[in-house]
Amino acid sequence: MAMNMHSRVHIPLLLLGALLLGACGKTAPSAAAGEEHAQGHDDHAEEAEGPEAAHADRTVIPAEIAQEAGIRVAPVGPGTIADAHEVQGLLTPVDGRTAQAVARFPGPVRTLRANVGDTVRAGQALATVESNLSLTAYTVSAPIGGVVTARHAQLGGAAAEGAPLFEIADLSTLWVDLHIFGNDTQHITAGVPVTVTRMTDGVSADTTLERILPGTATASQSTVARALLRNADRLWRPGAAVKARIVVATTPAALVVPLAALQNMQGRDVVFVRSGQDRFEARPVELGQRDAAQVAVLSGLRAGEQVVIAQSYVVKADIGKAGAAHEH
Known part of the structure; x- marks a missing residue:
């Protein structure tokens, strides 16, 4: 009889333990399913964040911040690549004046x-x-x-x-005597365009090369090319040194971008294309001929696309920060 009473006491306890164990077994799969559901939600959220979250070559810069940083864009279009020679010279009064x-x-x-x-x-x-x-x-x-x-x-x-x-x-016009050295003398002839720049303030004026003097400058052993420069403001002064850019020839190109638009990322030449108001993408490009101001683009861009032409290094730095943040 004592044994039976003892058995009655322990049977309900065994049943309670089995019930609790069953309840625990049901709870564990529910928690796992919840974690899987949360992970799936995170995956969808990452997809919903757009391509910036998945690509290290894009960034978003709000328009007002881009403006404050001096970022400027311009459409890609055709242009010419100049075969230009940079020379120096002196201003002198015109003979007979x-x-x-x-x-x-x-x-x-x-x-x-x-x-x-x-x-x-x-x-x-x-x-x-x-x-x-x-x-x-x-x-x-x-x-x-x-x-x-x-x-x-x-x-x-x-x-x-x-x-x-x-x-x-009479200083209303001046001669610009430009000194040309070496093989450049074989390419530069009268009639080509010249841009003359004052060294004092960087102001430039366009003119045309009038003649190549027959002699050689004794001190420098250079050939002298002469152009006429109008001096209406009298700020071009005889005896002053100037620098000049003589354009010997030009080559047309279907697409050109300023050199300031170029950056290098991971060993590739890239430009930054703006889409919409605030999205910038690093676009690898194949380059052709270039001059002192711009370069021909052979592939990677379409005519009319908006390319960053000023402060492109700011966009590069922002893409670098976005890529570092994405890796972490």
Whole structure:
């Protein structure tokens, strides 16, 4: 009887344990299924984030941030690649546009009415000299209009007959004498376009090569090519050094981009194409001929696509950050 009572006590406990064990068995698969469902949801979420999440060669830069960073885009289109030569030279007055105001008779200088740097007109009085022959004063006038570049007379000083008192130059146009060396002399001929740039402030002016001088510059042993430069603002000054770009020939290209658009990523030449308002993609390109400003694109782009032409390194850096974040 005692044994039976003991058995009755333990049978319900055994049944309770079996029930609990069964309940635990059902709970474990549910948790696993939940984890699988969560993982599946994460996978779909990653797909829903768009190609930027899966590609390290794209990034998103909001329009206002791109503007603040100086990022500029322009459509790809046709252009020309120039065979250009970079040279240096000097500005000089044009032959026949300089003159001297001289004393006709000997005598002391009584008045001076112009200084170096003054702009004078033809016939304007520059000085008076008292003639030793007649003991009367006569006027020395400017033979041409222009700028006084030198004054040799002193007030009260003696002027000899025929002595130059002033030098005047018409600086409205100047010669640009460009020095060409070596094999470049075989390619550069009269009639080709030239862009001349001031070294002081970077201002440029376009002109045409007029002639190749027959001699050789003694000091530099260079060939001198000469072009005429208009100087309406008088900021081009004789004696100043300049640099110039002489374009010998041009080659048409179906698509060109500025050199500033190019970047190198993982050993490839790329440009950054904008799609929409704020998405930028690194596009590998095959390049052709180039000059000092732009390069021909043989493949990788279509006409009209918007390419970053300024601050492209900013886009490259942002893509680099996005790729590093994606790896982590």
